[in-house]
Amino acid sequence: MKTILSYILSSIFYLFYGFFLLFFHALQWLGFNLGKYKGHKFTVDFMNGTLTYLLYVLGTRIKFINKHEIPEDVPLIVVSNHQSMHDISPLSYFLRKYHPKFVSKIELGKGIPSVSYNLTHGGSVLIDRKDARQSLSALRDFGKYIEKNKYTAVIYPEGTRSKDGVPKRFSENGLKMLTKFAPSAYVVPVTINNCWKLNKKGMFPLEIGVKVTFEAHKPIEAKSMKFDELFEKVESTIKNSVI
Numbered sequence: 001m002k003t004i005l006s007y008i009l010s011s012i013f014y015l016f017y018g019f020f021l022l023f024f025h026a027l028q029w030l031g032f033n034l035g036k037y038k039g040h041k042f043t044v045d046f047m048n049g050t051l052t053y054l055l056y057v058l059g060t061r062i063k064f065i066n067k068h069e070i071p072e073d074v075p076l077i078v079v080s081n082h083q084s085m086h087d088i089s090p091l092s093y094f095l096r097k098y099h100p101k102f103v104s105k106i107e108l109g110k111g112i113p114s115v116s117y118n119l120t121h122g123g124s125v126l127i128d129r130k131d132a133r134q135s136l137s138a139l140r141d142f143g144k145y146i147e148k149n150k151y152t153a154v155i156y157p158e159g160t161r162s163k164d165g166v167p168k169r170f171s172e173n174g175l176k177m178l179t180k181f182a183p184s185a186y187v188v189p190v191t192i193n194n195c196w197k198l199n200k201k202g203m204f205p206l207e208i209g210v211k212v213t214f215e216a217h218k219p220i221e222a223k224s225m226k227f228d229e230l231f232e233k234v235e236s237t238i239k240n241s242v243i
Contacts, residue, residue, distance in 0.1 A: 010205035025113040051089040059209040066216040075146040075185040082156035083196035098152040143181025165196040179222040189217040191241035
């Protein structure tokens with residue numbers, strides 16, 4: 001019975017998911033061209049909230065845990081494990097007041113309604129993982145950008161999603177460049193749990209009744225310790241909280 005229900009609910013989910021990607025692509029275009037940054041951000045926040053609550057069609061329940069005060073009016077670098085494409089919208093919506101921008105692979109910069117437009121027009125950075133020079137240059141400029149505007153950079157140091165929830169090896173290069181060129185930033189480790197279960201059977205059908213949690217840990221002032229110590233602390237904080 002659960003399997004049949006998962007097929008039905010997944011079909012409904014993807015029907016609306018596809019519609020919303022197309023709808024918000026047009027809305028983003030209007031927002032950007034009529035209201036520039038503020039207009040675009042409003043539509044992106046609306047989109048991420050919509051896609052987050054759309055997961056509830058699957059019986060998904062999402063809980064944000066934040067026992068610490070996240071600094072305001074300073075650049076932030078959010079470092080998180082990565083379990084599913086469906087953990088991006090909830091994290092973005094949770095962080096919306098901090099103006100989150102993502103470190104993303106260059107392949108996502110075109111061809112995907114809403115997603116590609118947001119990445120190319122919303123201040124995120126696209127890196128070519130096959131071109132070290134381009135990646136480092138882009139991250140340098142991105143660090144300066146969040147430092148100047150006091151925005152938030154979101155980076156997944158695993159580089160790709162964990163399909164079984166077990167964190168992969170963290171790469172230090174991205175965080176190292178961001179802390180170097182956004183020296184006043186605070187680093188906020190975030191642990192995501194159970195989101196991988198949505199895709200336990202692949203893209204279709206999606207798992208139903210999954211309880212997903214996002215836990216924000218204590219922010220760390222980037223310049224308060226040497227980078228090696230910072231990286232080790234961030235990685236262990238995130239991984240030690242993975243179920």
